[in-house]
Amino acid sequence: MQEFTGNAAKGRQVYLKTTCFACHGGLGDKTGTLFGPSLAGVTARLNRQELADAIVYPSRQVSDRFKATEVTTVDGRTLSGFLTEQTDEFVTITDTQNEVTRLPRTRVRTIKSQETSLMPARLLNALGEDEVNDLLAFIHQLE
Structure with a gap:
């Protein structure tokens, strides 16, 4: 199983840049509208690859x-x-x-x-490998 090895602090900046917070919240305040599911604790049910796939292909499985x-x-x-x-x-x-x-x-x-x-597909495609790792590390530490 791949670990979440990125830098969560840098991942927070990627999370902001890609505006994930607008739908998923996760900044520890009232920012975000939760048009998408909360990402808090998501890595308890999804491994790194499953999480990346869910970001790249958000319409594969939609509640x-x-x-x-x-x-x-x-x-x-x-x-x-x-x-x-x-x-x-x-x-x-x-x-x-x-x-x-x-x-x-x-x-x-x-x-x-x-x-x-409503989440755009292939959001990770515009990011470099380090940014992807950092973003996933940030999401991993959300509670």
Whole structure:
């Protein structure tokens, strides 16, 4: 089994740079919106390779709670995010930038649950090997 050998302090900087905190939190404060699962303790169930694979291919296994919803309006606009309200009168969707859009039901053409994650795929591809190791070490120490 591969160990988490990177520098967690440097990994925190990578975590910030790649904006993982925006969806997963993990900075020990109220930063982040938890659009994705908490990463605290994730390495108790995933080894290093499984964690890296989950980051590179986030849509391979997505909990229903974190599946995206796509809303198409009658004028052809498409919004993706989490459906945060759905009544007879309104549909509200919140995107990964925490932007909330509330639409009158009469303006909505379709609402479709997606099988994919809102997390972009292949996030590690833009990082060097040391940055990947550091990021994984940071995630490993999250509680």
